[in-house]
Amino acid sequence: MKLNRRQFFKLAGTGTAAISATTLTGCSDEKSSMIPQVTGTPKGIPWKNWSGSQIAYPERRFAPASTEEVQEIITATKGTVRAVGSGHSFSSLVPNEDTILSLSRLSGVLSHNPDELTAVIGSGSRLGALGQMLYDNGQSLINMPDIDKQSLAGAISTSTHGTGQNYGSLSSYVTGLKIVKANGELVECNKNKNPELFQAARVSLGSLGIITEIEMQNQTPFRLQNESWAEPMEDLIEKAEAYKEEYRNFEFYYIPHTGYGIGYGNRETNDTNVVHQTDTSNEDVMTLKAVNNYLGWSRTLQGQAISFFMPGSEKVISRDLSWKMYSAQRNVRFNEMEFHVPIENGIACLREIMRLVDTDSQNIWFPVEFRYVKKDDIWLSPFYQRDTFSIAVHQYHENDFHPLHKEAQEIFKRHNGRPHWGKNHYLKAESFKHLYPKWNDFQEVRREMDPDGKFLNQHLKDVMVG
Numbered sequence: 001m002k003l004n005r006r007q008f009f010k011l012a013g014t015g016t017a018a019i020s021a022t023t024l025t026g027c028s029d030e031k032s033s034m035i036p037q038v039t040g041t042p043k044g045i046p047w048k049n050w051s052g053s054q055i056a057y058p059e060r061r062f063a064p065a066s067t068e069e070v071q072e073i074i075t076a077t078k079g080t081v082r083a084v085g086s087g088h089s090f091s092s093l094v095p096n097e098d099t100i101l102s103l104s105r106l107s108g109v110l111s112h113n114p115d116e117l118t119a120v121i122g123s124g125s126r127l128g129a130l131g132q133m134l135y136d137n138g139q140s141l142i143n144m145p146d147i148d149k150q151s152l153a154g155a156i157s158t159s160t161h162g163t164g165q166n167y168g169s170l171s172s173y174v175t176g177l178k179i180v181k182a183n184g185e186l187v188e189c190n191k192n193k194n195p196e197l198f199q200a201a202r203v204s205l206g207s208l209g210i211i212t213e214i215e216m217q218n219q220t221p222f223r224l225q226n227e228s229w230a231e232p233m234e235d236l237i238e239k240a241e242a243y244k245e246e247y248r249n250f251e252f253y254y255i256p257h258t259g260y261g262i263g264y265g266n267r268e269t270n271d272t273n274v275v276h277q278t279d280t281s282n283e284d285v286m287t288l289k290a291v292n293n294y295l296g297w298s299r300t301l302q303g304q305a306i307s308f309f310m311p312g313s314e315k316v317i318s319r320d321l322s323w324k325m326y327s328a329q330r331n332v333r334f335n336e337m338e339f340h341v342p343i344e345n346g347i348a349c350l351r352e353i354m355r356l357v358d359t360d361s362q363n364i365w366f367p368v369e370f371r372y373v374k375k376d377d378i379w380l381s382p383f384y385q386r387d388t389f390s391i392a393v394h395q396y397h398e399n400d401f402h403p404l405h406k407e408a409q410e411i412f413k414r415h416n417g418r419p420h421w422g423k424n425h426y427l428k429a430e431s432f433k434h435l436y437p438k439w440n441d442f443q444e445v446r447r448e449m450d451p452d453g454k455f456l457n458q459h460l461k462d463v464m465v466g
């Protein structure tokens, strides 16, 4: 039987439900075991991150409409101030009891240079909205992550990335920034002006000040053809080296308990014939959940139920302008940990992570994600001076993610991994000193920008100071 990826998931879900209806009793959804982290005293409407793992009750919230307003707020406000983009980070970068500052009103393409293909962009602009705006100006982001809901400032502050061995994170395409310091002063930086600040500010976790404008190096608009296919995981691993050469952007997933994976590759194309497949990724993930709920008592049966319907390697094709191709809708919420390991450790680390998610007690059914990111020279970039293999493990938002993430972190540490700043991790300043050669230089710049720690909440104190 040859099925494409969508038909497979549909059948796997139906088949499993049928098996379980006739053979099982008492199998149902588990109850929520996830307890969110709450900051501040509950009152009024809480601030929540995307996954719901972080909740905060700040005294004040502001949404300034201009750089001058940002300066006034920063000068007048006492206590901790944390900027928020679109709240898509899993780690507790934003929560604090005093002030949360949204930059959502500082958005849009403010100017562009058609010769250099650069654009100055309001820091609160959502990546998704930028696509059309840049296109109208003859430009396009060079690479994108797998969703486009993030703000540009939020994305670069955590070194948000897509995939592709020849492509860096979004931060690596920043060519200039404007930032409001803790004393309210506006400073500008690029590779010639305040170059040390520029090295620090392209990935800063919001610890240096409030970014109001970002200049990005872009390229002329381009089209992508996306190909996705299922393949036995061992074959995917063996061919990964070739696939990452063949495709502009290549990533792959492992489906726990099955021995099967899914490959995704983008290649540039001049074909203007637009093709979109119905996005079934949320349905697919819920099918995996259903299979786990019904057959999770027997990992063998669970794996067999899914692998029985696994297709040959028939490819599903989509095609459009780049910014319409990169992102998916993520409607099924989860909590995520992602570590960036040196590329030479990638496959060994992947194998250990596969063993972990296949462990019965972990109860993981969310696919594990593998991506490639090119090295850069940004002081706190997880890709600083090393080409990287990124591995992300996910836990359904209702399930306690700590058991999985704690064990996964131990594996990542053994492989010299650096955590994604916006995703869960348990590391503190002491570890980062060893992971980042320019750690002390960064801290010097931070102390100059914010001598009294106005931009440090508890999480940032742990991470930056220790």
Ligand SMILES: Cc1cc2nc3c(=O)[nH]c(=O)nc-3n(C[C@H](O)[C@H](O)[C@H](O)COP(=O)(O)OP(=O)(O)OC[C@H]3O[C@@H](n4cnc5c(N)ncnc54)[C@H](O)[C@@H]3O)c2cc1C
Pocket (backbone or CB within 6 Å): 050, 051, 082, 083, 084, 085, 086, 087, 088, 089, 090, 093, 094, 103, 123, 124, 145, 146, 147, 149, 150, 151, 152, 153, 154, 155, 156, 157, 158, 159, 160, 161, 162, 205, 206, 207, 209, 210, 211, 212, 330, 420, 421, 422, 423
């Ligand atoms: C469903 C989902 C999919 C994701 N996919 C990817 C992916 O493919 N690749 C990837 O690398 N990551 C991914 N992430 C992680 C996400 O890209 C990062 O956590 C990103 O930082 C979120 O952007 P945001 O605008 O929501 O920022 P927030 O989470 O709101 O903030 C992130 C950081 O930026 C700071 N910040 C925000 N605005 C400013 C400003 N104006 N000035 C100074 N500091 C500021 C905040 O203080 C905070 O430290 C994903 C997250 C989710 C929930």
